[in-house]
Amino acid sequence: MAVTLADVARAAEVSTSTVSRALTRPDRVDERTRTRVLDTVRVLGYRPNRAARSLITGRTGSIGVVVPDLTNPFFPDVVAGIQGRAHERALTTLLADSGEDPDAERDLLATLAPQVDGLILCGSRLPGAELAAAAGRSRIVLVNRAQPGLAAVTVDNGGGARQAVEHLRALGHRRIGLIPGPPTSHSARQRSEGARRAAADCGAELVELAPAPPTFDGGEDAADAVLRTGVSGVLTYNDAVAIGLMHRLRGYGVEIPAELSVVGFDDVQVARMACPPLTTLRFPRRDAGRLAVERLLHLIDGEPAEDPDPLPTQLVVRGSTSRHR
Amino acid sequence: MAVTLADVARAAEVSTSTVSRALTRPDRVDERTRTRVLDTVRVLGYRPNRAARSLITGRTGSIGVVVPDLTNPFFPDVVAGIQGRAHERALTTLLADSGEDPDAERDLLATLAPQVDGLILCGSRLPGAELAAAAGRSRIVLVNRAQPGLAAVTVDNGGGARQAVEHLRALGHRRIGLIPGPPTSHSARQRSEGARRAAADCGAELVELAPAPPTFDGGEDAADAVLRTGVSGVLTYNDAVAIGLMHRLRGYGVEIPAELSVVGFDDVQVARMACPPLTTLRFPRRDAGRLAVERLLHLIDGEPAEDPDPLPTQLVVRGSTSRHR
DNA sequence: GTGAAAGCGCTAACAG
DNA sequence: CTGTTAGCGCTTTCAC
Numbered sequence: 053m054a055v056t057l058a059d060v061a062r063a064a065e066v067s068t069s070t071v072s073r074a075l076t077r078p079d080r081v082d083e084r085t086r087t088r089v090l091d092t093v094r095v096l097g098y099r100p101n102r103a104a105r106s107l108i109t110g111r112t113g114s115i116g117v118v119v120p121d122l123t124n125p126f127f128p129d130v131v132a133g134i135q136g137r138a139h140e141r142a143l144t145t146l147l148a149d150s151g152e153d154p155d156a157e158r159d160l161l162a163t164l165a166p167q168v169d170g171l172i173l174c175g176s177r178l179p180g181a182e183l184a185a186a187a188g189r190s191r192i193v194l195v196n197r198a199q200p201g202l203a204a205v206t207v208d209n210g211g212g213a214r215q216a217v218e219h220l221r222a223l224g225h226r227r228i229g230l231i232p233g234p235p236t237s238h239s240a241r242q243r244s245e246g247a248r249r250a251a252a253d254c255g256a257e258l259v260e261l262a263p264a265p266p267t268f269d270g271g272e273d274a275a276d277a278v279l280r281t282g283v284s285g286v287l288t289y290n291d292a293v294a295i296g297l298m299h300r301l302r303g304y305g306v307e308i309p310a311e312l313s314v315v316g317f318d319d320v321q322v323a324r325m326a327c328p329p330l331t332t333l334r335f336p337r338r339d340a341g342r343l344a345v346e347r348l349l350h351l352i353d354g355e356p357a358e359d360p361d362p363l364p365t366q367l368v369v370r371g372s373t374s375r376h377r
Numbered sequence: 378m379a380v381t382l383a384d385v386a387r388a389a390e391v392s393t394s395t396v397s398r399a400l401t402r403p404d405r406v407d408e409r410t411r412t413r414v415l416d417t418v419r420v421l422g423y424r425p426n427r428a429a430r431s432l433i434t435g436r437t438g439s440i441g442v443v444v445p446d447l448t449n450p451f452f453p454d455v456v457a458g459i460q461g462r463a464h465e466r467a468l469t470t471l472l473a474d475s476g477e478d479p480d481a482e483r484d485l486l487a488t489l490a491p492q493v494d495g496l497i498l499c500g501s502r503l504p505g506a507e508l509a510a511a512a513g514r515s516r517i518v519l520v521n522r523a524q525p526g527l528a529a530v531t532v533d534n535g536g537g538a539r540q541a542v543e544h545l546r547a548l549g550h551r552r553i554g555l556i557p558g559p560p561t562s563h564s565a566r567q568r569s570e571g572a573r574r575a576a577a578d579c580g581a582e583l584v585e586l587a588p589a590p591p592t593f594d595g596g597e598d599a600a601d602a603v604l605r606t607g608v609s610g611v612l613t614y615n616d617a618v619a620i621g622l623m624h625r626l627r628g629y630g631v632e633i634p635a636e637l638s639v640v641g642f643d644d645v646q647v648a649r650m651a652c653p654p655l656t657t658l659r660f661p662r663r664d665a666g667r668l669a670v671e672r673l674l675h676l677i678d679g680e681p682a683e684d685p686d687p688l689p690t691q692l693v694v695r696g697s698t699s700r701h702r
Numbered sequence: 703g704t705g706a707a708a709g710c711g712c713t714a715a716c717a718g
Numbered sequence: 719c720t721g722t723t724a725g726c727g728c729t730t731t732c733a734c
Contacts, residue, residue: 066720067721069713070720070721073713080719080720100712101432101711102428102491103431104712107710109726114471123454128453132447144488146439146469146470146471147471148460164469167427167439295650325620325624325651326652381727383727391705398703405704407703410704425728426726426727428728429710429727430727431710434710434728
């Protein structure tokens with residue numbers, strides 16, 4: 053029923069191979085035949101059958117993307133970057149959500165891998181060894197997660213945490229609380245580590261609290277602990293935690309930033325909608341997505357391509373931080 | 378390099394057709410040969426080549442999903458529902474974001490359609506005629522958008538708006554403002570219409586403002602207009618608008634809900650994080666997604682399937698509404 | 703119940 | 719520069 057290559061060939065009075073070439077290797081075809089073929093293609097409304105093409109080339113023309121949680125406003129931006137670039141490169145994206153569950157992620161990886169030319173794994177929760185193994189079977193690019201030997205687009209998490217601590221220190225805060233993220237998260241560990249080093253360097257005392265789930269609820273539940281430590285400034289793993297924390301604290305009647313300064317991480321959309329608007333760290337999420345596609349294309353073409361520098365983070369100062377006292 | 382059907386056939390000492398049958402029509406194969414084949418499949422780690430299968434069956438085993446804006450926290454939940462159900466049905470999802478741009482949506486539709494067995498269009502911005510035409514070429518299910526003759530999963534938007542108005546009226550508000558959504562949006566029109574009817578029915582005066590972009594910024598920009606009308610309660614097209622509005626108003630020193638009650642729509646995650654927490658309307662977004670997949674599968678199997686009832690909306694009362702005066 | 707044979711629509715050598 | 723010839727890996731008649 054659909055128009056096939058053979059139909060075009062017949063109509064243009066050439067062989068199927070010529071039509072195929074005119075479409076995939078225009079330079080290998082005489083200009084006059086080429087235009088004739090291309091015209092018939094247009095007239096007949098021919099659309100190549102991707103399955104047939106894949107079958108022979110081994111390429112699918114799509115890439116797979118796995119994110120831990122689409123509901124986390126962090127990821128849609130990365131995805132937007134990925135899809136934008138992929139679209140420009142005439143690639144389709146298969147997007148899947150692992151729900152932050154390593155088992156689900158493994159499963160998705162297995163089902164996606166054979167259907168795509170390569171995979172972009174955002175904030176993967178899989179153990180390094182498993183990632184390395186998977187990378188042997190398919191082309192993989194990591195986002196916001198590093199693994200020796202694997203291609204990755206990373207963020208300067210440590211540097212961001214440093215900026216946060218220095219900012220608080222500059223405002224006069226000496227004792228600074230830290231609500232770390234999930235210990236399984238690579239970026240969480242980097243952020244904590246960066247904060248630790250920065251505190252040591254600038255003469256602040258870092259009070260590390262228990263790790264919290266990286267969510268609004270996680271932040272709410274951490275409020276009591278923060279209060280107990282008596283710190284005057286606190287840095288959280290991400291914005292969701294910061295906002296949950298502020299929310300609960302406001303309920304307690306704690307004035308922010310007068311009594312406590314709060315710094316988030318990621319600058320998700322809601323950061324500026326919070327009350328008070330949240331001081332946080334921003335990095336170019338869309339660019340991260342675009343870059344990841346670029347890296348993946350390199351991998352697919354078998355080019356070497358060294359890992360680029362981590363993407364820079366930038367402090368965005370809003371109303372949730374102020375001078376101590 | 379990969380294990381093929383022929384490899385399995387050789388190892389199990391049967392023909393390729395038997396292997397194929399054992400996999401796709403287990404009942405048409407003798408039990409003993411079947412287990413033997415299935416065992417070899419497992420041992421060899423055989424995975425059917427989807428391209429080859431598609432080429433012959435005409436099915437791709439995937440469905441396409443188009444949303445207007447992944448960044449809008451409304452959609453990830455719907456998508457989660459879709460992906461969950463699709464996964465259970467062994468379908469892969471191709472997810473794309475149209476950026477609320479009808480041209481982009483048209484484009485996506487064209488590229489996605491040939492690669493999938495069917496499409497789920499969430500809150501499509503395309504004109505009805507175009508949708509109808511597209512539905513002629515591919516199987517399509519609409520979500521939160523209705524179009525005569527097309528399969529759809531809808532939400533009781535009108536009923537939701539009615540609940541909002543009645544809630545405000547019950548609290549003593551007589552003059553109620555309405556910030557409508559984009560006129561191109563089907564759900565926006567339904568919500569406005571529902572509010573109008575409810576106001577007429579319960580003796581409230583509905584003051585309709587100019588439509589706002591369905592975003593935080595749109596809400597902020599509508600603040601002046603709301604103030605000018607002097608209404609004591611206001612209903613917005615969605616939560617983002619409500620939160621933007623409250624944000625700006627707080628900046629003006631307006632007390633919410635003491636001076637103005639605000640009701641949103643959708644109950645996105647940030648609704649409860651807003652200050653004050655937002656009274657809003659909730660409906661089962663995940664279920665909407667799951668249902669959409671179900672409907673699509675019916676379509677694909679050529680079953681008739683009548684349209685189900687709109688999904689019910691439910692008022693969630695929080696701190697942004699209170700008694701008038 | 704099982705196998706042989708014939709393609710699905712396309713690309714990629716290989717000759718000419 | 720173009721056509722001929724083989725398949726890619728799988729499903730599906732059609733005989734047996």
